[in-house]
Amino acid sequence: MPHRLSHEELLEKYLELQLRVTRFSAIEQELINTRDQMDQELEIYKRLNYFHTDALKLRHIDHLVDLATEAILDIFETEFGYCYFEKLDEPGGAYLSMEGISRRNEKIFKESLDHLRQSIEDSELTLMDQDDVKEKLQVEYFSSLIVSKKIIKSHNYELTVIAGITKEKEYIFRKYDQKIKTLFSIFLEPLEAFVSNVISSEKISEQLHQIQDSERELRKLSMIATKTSSGVIVSNPYGEIEWVNQAFVNTTGYELAEVMGRKPKDFLQVGAGNDSTLISQFSQQLWEKKGTLVTIKNRKKNGDIFYNRLEITPIFDDNGILSNFIAIQQDITAEQQYKIDLVRINNRFEIITETTEIGIWEVDLESNSTTWNSVLQKMYNIEDTEGLDLLKVWVDSIVEEDKQGVMSVFHQQVTTGSPQKIQLEYKVNIKGRGVRNFLSTSVIEESSGTRKLLGTSVDQTKSKHDAMMILEQNKELKKTNQELDQFVYSISHDLRSPLLSIKGILNLINDGIWTDNHQHYLSLIEQSVDRLDDTILEILDYSRNSRMDEKKSKIDLKKLIDNILQDLSHISVGINTELNFEGSNEIYADELRLNIVLKNLLSNALKYHDNSKEWRYIKVLVKCTKSTCSIIIEDNGEGISAENMKLVFDMFYRASTTSAGTGLGLYICKEVMNKLNGEITMDSEPGEGTVVQIKFPINE
Amino acid sequence: MSKKIFLLIDDDPIISLVHQEVILNTYSNAEVIRANTGDEALKKLKNSPSPHYIFLDINMPVMNGFAFLDKLLVNKPEFMRFTKVILVTSSVNPLDIDRSKQYECVIDFVSKPLTRSYMTQLLSKA
Numbered sequence: 001m002p003h004r005l006s007h008e009e010l011l012e013k014y015l016e017l018q019l020r021v022t023r024f025s026a027i028e029q030e031l032i033n034t035r036d037q038m039d040q041e042l043e044i045y046k047r048l049n050y051f052h053t054d055a056l057k058l059r060h061i062d063h064l065v066d067l068a069t070e071a072i073l074d075i076f077e078t079e080f081g082y083c084y085f086e087k088l089d090e091p092g093g094a095y096l097s098m099e100g101i102s103r104r105n106e107k108i109f110k111e112s113l114d115h116l117r118q119s120i121e122d123s124e125l126t127l128m129d130q131d132d133v134k135e136k137l138q139v140e141y142f143s144s145l146i147v148s149k150k151i152i153k154s155h156n157y158e159l160t161v162i163a164g165i166t167k168e169k170e171y172i173f174r175k176y177d178q179k180i181k182t183l184f185s186i187f188l189e190p191l192e193a194f195v196s197n198v199i200s201s202e203k204i205s206e207q208l209h210q211i212q213d214s215e216r217e218l219r220k221l222s223m224i225a226t227k228t229s230s231g232v233i234v235s236n237p238y239g240e241i242e243w244v245n246q247a248f249v250n251t252t253g254y255e256l257a258e259v260m261g262r263k264p265k266d267f268l269q270v271g272a273g274n275d276s277t278l279i280s281q282f283s284q285q286l287w288e289k290k291g292t293l294v295t296i297k298n299r300k301k302n303g304d305i306f307y308n309r310l311e312i313t314p315i316f317d318d319n320g321i322l323s324n325f326i327a328i329q330q331d332i333t334a335e336q337q338y339k340i341d342l343v344r345i346n347n348r349f350e351i352i353t354e355t356t357e358i359g360i361w362e363v364d365l366e367s368n369s370t371t372w373n374s375v376l377q378k379m380y381n382i383e384d385t386e387g388l389d390l391l392k393v394w395v396d397s398i399v400e401e402d403k404q405g406v407m408s409v410f411h412q413q414v415t416t417g418s419p420q421k422i423q424l425e426y427k428v429n430i431k432g433r434g435v436r437n438f439l440s441t442s443v444i445e446e447s448s449g450t451r452k453l454l455g456t457s458v459d460q461t462k463s464k465h466d467a468m469m470i471l472e473q474n475k476e477l478k479k480t481n482q483e484l485d486q487f488v489y490s491i492s493h494d495l496r497s498p499l500l501s502i503k504g505i506l507n508l509i510n511d512g513i514w515t516d517n518h519q520h521y522l523s524l525i526e527q528s529v530d531r532l533d534d535t536i537l538e539i540l541d542y543s544r545n546s547r548m549d550e551k552k553s554k555i556d557l558k559k560l561i562d563n564i565l566q567d568l569s570h571i572s573v574g575i576n577t578e579l580n581f582e583g584s585n586e587i588y589a590d591e592l593r594l595n596i597v598l599k600n601l602l603s604n605a606l607k608y609h610d611n612s613k614e615w616r617y618i619k620v621l622v623k624c625t626k627s628t629c630s631i632i633i634e635d636n637g638e639g640i641s642a643e644n645m646k647l648v649f650d651m652f653y654r655a656s657t658t659s660a661g662t663g664l665g666l667y668i669c670k671e672v673m674n675k676l677n678g679e680i681t682m683d684s685e686p687g688e689g690t691v692v693q694i695k696f697p698i699n700e
Numbered sequence: 701m702s703k704k705i706f707l708l709i710d711d712d713p714i715i716s717l718v719h720q721e722v723i724l725n726t727y728s729n730a731e732v733i734r735a736n737t738g739d740e741a742l743k744k745l746k747n748s749p750s751p752h753y754i755f756l757d758i759n760m761p762v763m764n765g766f767a768f769l770d771k772l773l774v775n776k777p778e779f780m781r782f783t784k785v786i787l788v789t790s791s792v793n794p795l796d797i798d799r800s801k802q803y804e805c806v807i808d809f810v811s812k813p814l815t816r817s818y819m820t821q822l823l824s825k826a
Binding site: 489490492493496497498500501503504505507508511513514524527528644653654663 | 712714715717718719721722725759760761762789790791793811812813814815816
């Protein structure tokens with residue numbers, strides 16, 4: 001029998017049922033929620049998957065960072081994303097990407113987020129709510145943030161990812177919960193892997209480039225090494241040759257095959273005669289694996305020595321281990337020879353300029369800076385040229401009358417740039433040396449873009465003077481030569497004349513023309529012989545005077561003159577002689593020379609007497625003081641015309657026609673007086689008489 | 701044999717005497733005039749016909765042979781038309797020979813002393 005439920009029972013059952021329904025719908029709702037959540041997660045995974053697929057294709061960090069930033073917004077449906085990447089070993093290797101931030105907030109958000117990034121350590125993923133942010137950043141516009149900063153040591157970079165929601169938009173977005181942390185880490189882990197990958201591949205491609213570059217470089221280098229005129233040697237770290245180029249073969253005469261595996265020093269340096277210190281220094285450098293530049297002597301295969309300038313560079317591999325030596329060698333024998341020649345020429349040039357006293361100067365035409373050699377400095381009496389404007393010194397030294405002319409010539413040479421040599425004579429006034437004659441030669445020299453005026457200056461004051469002297473002496477010499485010729489003819493004439501007279505007489509006798517009166521012939525011959533003798537004696541006197549040195553002795557002048565008059569007594573018949581002294585008659589003098597002079601003068605006074613006068617005389621007056629002696633001989637003989645008086649002291653001049661003189665007497669007197677540092681003077685009136693005076697110094 | 705006048709000028713009277721003897725002995729119809737200096741010779745020429753021959757010493761005091769010739773040519777050029785001058789010297793100086801060539805009247809240059817053979821030769825040419 002069916003049980004009929006009571007109302008209470010029914011109500012109870014209904015409430016129970018209602019509770020069940022409520023519970024069920026809650027479960028259902030829960031199920032729906034869970035399913036939605038699952039759908040959402042699946043969606044996220046899907047999106048993550050898309051991101052991974054896309055990210056894998058990227059080769060550049062900045063592209064990857066951009067994609068990651070977009071992905072944050074897409075995948076997690078947050079408001080904005082901030083993604084910062086920095087290569088820690090590479091300055092400037094940072095990249096920042098931001099998405100979802102309005103332009104208006106961009107600057108201020110970036111500052112805050114940068115600040116946040118810098119203030120946190122390498123950390124686990126962190127969720128920050130409004131209060132956390134406010135505490136950390138002192139800003140209020142963020143509602144919540146999720147932050148990750150990672151330093152990846154293996155690839156040495158920092159990657160910071162921040163996702164966030166602003167207060168302004170928090171009503172739209174779902175608040176972050178713990179679940180998003182899990183999802184975010186699922187996102188971040190592969191991102192890091194991707195970034196690391198891209199970095200690695202970037203490095204690889206860079207290295208590939210480098211390799212390609214170095215390959216190209218190497219090709220270039222080997223081409224250069226092969227083609228260059230410098231010898232190239234590549235050796236292993238022990239110095240044993242691995243390769244040489246053609247230039248090495250050309251220079252040394254050794255083929256590659258011959259030198260392979262040998263050390264250069266074992267065949268190039270043997271017997272080359274290098275300084276041992278130089279070689280040991282050089283070896284030391286190589287031993288220490290240092291680069292070195294050295295010039296040594298080397299021996300070619302044929303034995304010839306050449307100067308080798310070697311530049312040796314050690315080559316190290318990436319691990320710093322010596323792998324090779326590369327030596328570049330150059331045969332600089334010619335250069336060395338030039339250098340030696342140049343030094344030698346320069347030295348010789350210096351000696352020449354010094355000994356020949358050639359001043360050398362150089363003016364740089366751009367700067368007017370001037371240099372002088374030491375000779376020119378000496379010519380200008382300048383010890384130190386430091387700080388001196390030598391161009392000005394030179395210009396100032398030119399005498400006023402020459403200055404303008406000299407300057408305009410040099411100016412023209414410089415402005416026209418004529419390559420012709422220019423020579424100029426001018427006067428300079430040098431302090432302490434006076435006015436000098438200079439001869440300057442100048443020429444423009446253009447080399448390596450600079451123009452210079454080079455020149456020499458020679459002080460020819462002395463040489464000019466010397467030349468004048470030589471001319472003068474030449475003239476004198478010519479005159480002397482002519483005189484000598486004249487002398488020879490005159491002497492031979494005077495010697496031969498009496499001889500030829502005698503010969504003429506002898507001819508007459510021989511021919512039988514003269515037969516009687518022998519007495520007469522003999523007297524004619526005797527006269528001629530006397531004349532000849534006189535001439536010879538005079539020549540002797542002349543030669544004595546010119547050849548013999550002055551020889552002083554004590555002389556009694558009274559005795560000397562008396563003796564001469566005694567000797568001349570044969571021509572003094574009928575002539576009154578008078579001898580007077582003022583002061584001492586004893587002097588200290590050259591007796592032989594005084595004798596010559598007095599004999600000549602007295603004999604002249606007697607010889608050229610005036611027969612027409614009844615009273616004929618000669619008066620001799622001797623006046624001696626302590627320092628001079630003068631002897632005056634006066635006669636009233638025939639006298640000499642003024643015209644002849646000018647000539648009587650000339651050699652062989654005969655003024656008288658009445659007696660046969662040689663024309664030497666007075667000439668000899670003059671010469672003797674010259675020798676005695678004295679003088680001879682004559683005063684005469686034709687028909688009245690003559691006064692001759694000699695005067696000479698005596699000391700003691 | 702025509703008469704010939706000879707003028708001898710020499711400062712050495714002895715050689716002058718010798719020359720006179722030689723001339724007279726070579727040419728009998730000769731008139732010999734002697735002078736010791738150029739001046740004396742010029743004086744003597746004033747009052748006499750021009751000589752055929754002048755024997756002139758070069759080396760003389762005051763007026764030498766050339767100075768005498770110059771004076772004579774200036775003073776009496778007509779004298780020199782027929783007169784022949786022989787320069788006589790004791791030693792031959794090349795300079796004197798050169799100089800003598802300037803004078804047309806100078807026909808010879810001889811060394812002292814004059815000899816008969818020279819005179820004979822000279823007169824035979826005339």
